[in-house]
Amino acid sequence: MLTLKTSSEFLQWRALVSPLESIGLVPTMGALHEGHLSLIRQSIKDCDISCVSVFINPLQFGVNEDLESYPQDIVGDLKKLKAIGVDVVFIPHANDIYDDDDSLLIVENNLSRKLEGKSRPTFFSGVLTIVSKLLNLVRPDFAYFGMKDAQQLIIIQKMVKEMKYPVQIIPCKTIREHNGLAMSSRNEYLNKEQRENAKIIYLSLFHARELINNGETNPSIIKAAIKDMVLSETTLTLDYISIAERETLVEITADVKTNNKTLILIAVFLNGVRLIDNIYI
Ligand code: AMP
Numbered sequence: 098m099l100t101l102k103t104s105s106e107f108l109q110w111r112a113l114v115s116p117l118e119s120i121g122l123v124p125t126m127g128a129l130h131e132g133h134l135s136l137i138r139q140s141i142k143d144c145d146i147s148c149v150s151v152f153i154n155p156l157q158f159g160v161n162e163d164l165e166s167y168p169q170d171i172v173g174d175l176k177k178l179k180a181i182g183v184d185v186v187f188i189p190h191a192n193d194i195y196d197d198d199d200s201l202l203i204v205e206n207n208l209s210r211k212l213e214g215k216s217r218p219t220f221f222s223g224v225l226t227i228v229s230k231l232l233n234l235v236r237p238d239f240a241y242f243g244m245k246d247a248q249q250l251i252i253i254q255k256m257v258k259e260m261k262y263p264v265q266i267i268p269c270k271t272i273r274e275h276n277g278l279a280m281s282s283r284n285e286y287l288n289k290e291q292r293e294n295a296k297i298i299y300l301s302l303f304h305a306r307e308l309i310n311n312g313e314t315n316p317s318i319i320k321a322a323i324k325d326m327v328l329s330e331t332t333l334t335l336d337y338i339s340i341a342e343r344e345t346l347v348e349i350t351a352d353v354k355t356n357n358k359t360l361i362l363i364a365v366f367l368n369g370v371r372l373i374d375n376i377y378i
Pocket residue numbers: 124125126127131132133135136241242243244245246269270271272273279280281282
């Protein structure tokens with residue numbers, strides 16, 4: 098496994114890759130768990146060369162967010178990446194990726210303002226800017242993103258389409274703990290009891306899907322059912338529940354249909370930790 102630490106090292110390596118070999122890219126912020134590893138396994142299956150980036154992207158953290166305390170375990174990450182059979186790991190320093198003034202950003206002005214964007218107004222421009230830079234450096238054929246971050250995935254797909262990046266985005270399904278909680282590096286902030294309490298997030302989404310499959314179509318009733326269930330766990334507070342069209346994130350106000358075009362998204366706080374999840378209907 099090759100470990101590259103600067104953009105120039107990366108570009109030197111990239112120049113030597115044969116155009117006949119396919120490259121897969123899996124961008125991560127490290128503290129790798131089974132969710133990340135599932136994306137990486139998919140890349141290894143699909144591509145001749147798999148490249149994983151490990152970079153805690155400062156640009157996607159708001160001023161009062163957890164940039165300083167974000168979980169890190171580069172030694173553990175490298176062990177996992179080597180064991181799984183990754184070809185190239187890219188671990189750049191922030192100075193190598195960004196100029197001091199941060200004056201150049203990729204901004205999406207519609208989908209980025211909804212849901213996560215309301216609580217985290219600079220988040221998606223941070224994500225799009227780093228993903229754009231990584232796509233330019235790596236020039237992958239395929240790039241892998243988790244459906245756990247559904248809004249992020251949709252916005253990246255939009256960027257790739259509109260900016261004509263010659264890459265295929267591969268969505269990968271959400272990997273969960275045994276109790277249903279979506280895996281996330283931020284779950285490390287939770288103790289055992291809190292992780293157990295947090296399973297209600299997925300259970301409430303699962304319950305909503307059951308309601309819809311059993312004929313409930315009223316979005317207000319479905320949202321109320323999710324809310325009741327989540328708040329029955331008194332340590333949780335809600336940021337949002339959204340029942341939306343899965344490609345546009347437009348809120349569904351008429352009948353909810355079981356036509357594979359609906360997505361329910363949720364964000365909650367548990368002990369100051371923000372957790373998101375979603376379910377496709
Ligand atoms: P992160 O390191 O949190 O930025 O995540 C890197 C990539 O892994 C993103 O595409 C995430 O959507 C994806 N990811 C994170 N958690 C999960 C999960 N539980 N299941 C599937 N993909 C995930």
